[in-house]
Amino acid sequence: MALDKMDENDWKYHGEGNKSLVVSHVQHSRVLRLLKYPSEDAENTQRTTEQAFQHILNIVEYNRNVMKPLLGEKYVHSGEVVKLPLDFVRQLSLKVQQERPELRCDKVMDTFSGCGLCLPNLTHLSPCHFGDHRPPLCVEIKVVTLLILICGIMLRNPRCNVLGGLTLLTPPKCGFLPFSRHVTKECKRKVCRFCMHQHFKLANGKWNRLSRYCPLDLFSGSKQRMFVAIKHLLEEPQNNLKIFKGGELIYSCKDDAKQQPDLNELVQHLWPYFHHSNGLYNGHQSSKAVFNEFIQVICGALLGSGDSSRSGEPRKVQLAESRSVCEASPLHRELLRSGNHGLPKDSVLAKILQVQMLDNLDIEGVYPLYKRVEQYLEEFPKERNRLQVDGPYDEGFLEKVKTCPSEDDGSIEYAVGKVLQYRVAMTAKDCSIMITFAPCGEDEKLQANLEIQPPKPRFTYSVSILDLDPKPYDSIPHQYKLDSKIVNYYLRSTTSAQD
Ligand code: ATP
Ligand code: MG
Ligand code: ZN
Ligand code: MG
Structure with missing residues (x-):
């Protein structure tokens, strides 16, 4: 990418969060992440180029020197700071403006500093994962806060700290210290922060339906509970779930929060990936089967060891039962109690959970x-x-x-x-997981069949963690x-x- 010959026509709007706006290159598998400022005081808050540069450099260094060692080399991409021509940035800002969702337009893209962060486009698969003609699917899950008090977990043995590695393998029978004694409200020991926050957001008009998703189900390691958690995310994605196909956003919350996104439309996108040999797409039964398989692939990736070439490390990271069950989860009590299987130590969920647990006070x-x-x-x-x-x-x-x-x-x-x-x-607690997968090419499928493999369609996948500011x-x-x-x-x- 020649930084002196940047052309806004080579880039298109890709997405945005609260802090940054992302554009993707139309040919290369790259994105640029640009800062945003509140529009009402764009003049006052506009930073000097020096400040913006330092801010982005901080993000890169924090990713490289802190989050990568903690979360694992394979999951984190630290990116690089780039200095872009101001002319390019201004043109780009004009170009993407009409694509931006209205609810995000309270902020404007930084067109003053010319600084940006260049990252690999994680909605694509790297060329070494050769797939077939079907473009890769990518599921982005915004992780959000877990049960505050799962964090009370530390062994009495002071040498075993959370980062020591072994601590978390301890079965729940072992002597955990009590929950943080600093907590003053009993409900924080029983209901996770996400579920509580839902009520608050509903009252503030941020969303007008409660999500049934509970992050504790996703992190339970129980396939049943994870399955239900992802199903609830699909039903009510809010800003916790996005799905891309070939790098294009195909499913997320609607700009008008009152409108529910269309699951039928989604199933049309998905079924070419999941239909069975005899399967013509016909209505309800098949759409259920398509979603089942789709969710299973996501669960597999979340419990695997980062990419499809290795199988997961069998050792488990496990929470005490009382700390892995949220009373606000809509799941049946029986299922909640029986479904605490722990997470494979290498899995993306275990890695994130370990770092979240650093908040133990x-x-x-x-x-x-x-x-x-x-x-x-x-x-x-x-x-x-x-x-x-x-x-x-x-x-x-x-x-x-x-x-x-x-x-x-x-x-x-x-x-x-x-x-x-x-x-x-x-x-x-605020990062996103990207799971990108595509069907294996025919050759690979043949090879795979030589090994003992379940007779399911096989996908090649890659898992990353992003938004680690x-x-x-x-x-x-x-x-x-x-x-x-x-x-x-x-x-x-x-x-x-x-x-
Ligand atoms: P938040 O409000 O969640 O903190 P943010 O402003 O920090 O968000 P990001 O989450 O980093 O911004 O980026 C916004 C969106 O852009 C993401 O949700 C994701 O869909 C997309 N995105 C960011 N980085 C990449 C990447 N490397 N590859 C592909 N898509 C990306
Ligand atoms: Mg984000
Ligand atoms: Zn919950
Ligand atoms: Mg962020």
């Missing part, structure tokens, strides 16, 4: 430590850099995250370590307030519903 335990850090920095402002509260994101940062003392010895190191662990866990140090007070708002709202709305 809960925001209620972290907030006082944040205040301790603030007070210390007020006295010794020069210490800010050494303590790396907001970067730089280098090996030293990762070291602080990994070696934080397990007990509060009153030190500033402990407070900083816990704050950094909390920030890293927040990233892992550092969460700002000074967002902790905001998180603290938000947490109590969500919990209080949940308590009020559920108790009044029972009256």
